[in-house]
Amino acid sequence: MVVRLLLGLIFVLVAFAVVRALAPARAALAGIVLGAGAVVLVALNRQAITSVEFWAGLVGFAAILSALMIVIHPNPMVSVLFLIVNLFSVALFYLILNAQFLAAIQVIVYAGAIMVLFLFVVMLLNLKAEEGLRGGGGPQRYGAVILGGLFAGLMFHALRNRGPRPYFEPGSFDSGFGTARELGRLLFTRYLFAFEAASLLLIAAMIGAVVLAKRRLR
């Protein structure tokens, strides 16, 4: 089952994060372990995966890997690029989940505008690679590792006792689910107040951003 595969992937990723946290110089080794572990898990998975599940798994792997690289890589510009990759993976997830309008909006708004903003700021402030991670010393790190392991165990237990589930079906495009028309209908009737409030929020944010970034408040 795909869930089993992904759980195995989680363990490999946790191992990677642990290695990186405790021995930063071994990140390359951790990367190799990660890749080898993923390949082994895919090879050992005997049950047939449908085509959709395969692609969903691949996109999931890309999303999680890019998210990890955002947190781990010291250079902020590289973090920005990996976040763009992550946003693209989430847009692909939206496509698989029949949310076509959301996928396009994700690319236009998030990956195409918000990330350009981040890119501009990183380029203008000319940020270099930072040295070292933040925070406490030895005991805190080991505590984090132990708690992370407990969390992984909790997730494993929570998902282990589910009954047999059918394979994921992406569904059809005929019902109009996920199109702009349906979303617009809801936005302009049931959620109209929230829609107008959101526009007010955006105006406030625009004015706030311009005022805060001014050189001298006159």
Add this chain to the structure above:
Amino acid sequence: MKSVEFFLLVAALLFTIGCVGVLVRRNAIVILMCIELMLNAVNLTFAAFAHESQSMAGHVFVFFVMTVAAAEAAVGLAIVIALFRRRRTTDVDDASLMRW
């Protein structure tokens, strides 16, 4: 019934990684990026549940979360720029004037 555990799992992982990033990184901009990562994980959860229940309300929520995320990113970055102008650093540990 459609199976959405996979997407919930991925979203939970992304949220955790974002959380860890906020706590661990020192650069204010990378912290803001990890917050965006957490918001994306939440969006993915909404979209997954919307697909499972075939209800567009989840999509409406995602729309609003994106709007708020855009506004928050803009204002957050403006604050970071203003801080940078005074202190020449984006290190959040240096913004400690009001600490006891």
Add this chain to the structure above:
Amino acid sequence: MDPAVTRVLVEASVKIALFFGVLLTVIAYMTWVERRVSAWIQDRRGPNRVGPFGLLQPLADGIKFLFKEAITPPHVYRPVYLLAPVMIFIPALVTFSVVPIGPAVTLFGRRIPLLIADVDNGVLIILAFASMGVYGVALAGWSSNNKYSLMGGLRSSAQLISYELAMGIAIVGVLMATGSLRLTDIVTHQIANGWNALWQLPGFLIFVIAAFAETNRLPFDLPEAETELVAGYHTEYSGMRFSMFYMAEYANMITASALATTLYLGGYHVPGLAALGLPETAMVIVQVLAFCLKVAFFLFVFVWVRWTLPRFRYDQLMNLGWKGLLPIALAHVLWVSFLVLAGRA
């Protein structure tokens, strides 16, 4: 694999091969067109040595670029430096995949629409990939580790995102009239109700001006102007990588022209063709040719304006984008909403 999936994949692959083959050839010959038309405007001959009328000139240029030494300066940030030309080129090509070049044909017993991806939200795909095109420029400027490139990259990205807004709002006018995000529906609507350029002239002009800015063409090409910024964001690129930027600019031009014809000039529509009663194949061919002619007209306008108008200064450019085009675009949306209410459709 599922036979339906296989069929879709085969159909899409054939279309992709055809489209992109034609597109890349047109890109190569745009260089020839540019040089001949600019020569004609400037009252001189263009290239006429290599082959009849200089038609083999692009071939010679291509060979020259292939043999040129691609110097990678040591001070650049390698991974992003190598990625940037690719990130500029891909959005231009992908955006072209949702543009219909002709009506649906019936081949091999199936109705095949003449576009690679007939998706429900074609217009959003165009806007999405236009947003992605900003990254190539910004990253090229940043990774070159050179203050002129950085300035050029930043200026160009700021220009691109500013004019994207006006372009998007002008497109909203078309969407309101049509009621659908699918480009084939937009063309069908124009066939039934008259070309959008007639009723939405301000939107059409805004779209064309914004297209000039989006493709970094004169009069909006300050970010890559030689006299200002030492060639701007592609200063540090040489050989084949530089030609990628060049080709990406022409690909963007072609895509912008194709979009302008599809959204405003009725796409492949030839008024009065249905009355002639030709066989279906002939009608399809005539309509595809009509589409190509309209795109060619826009490409000619691109080249013509480039060699006629002087360049905008950067602050003039940003003023025009935010204080000029954006309010006019918003007023245009209001105007179109009145038209739609009045039933003009």
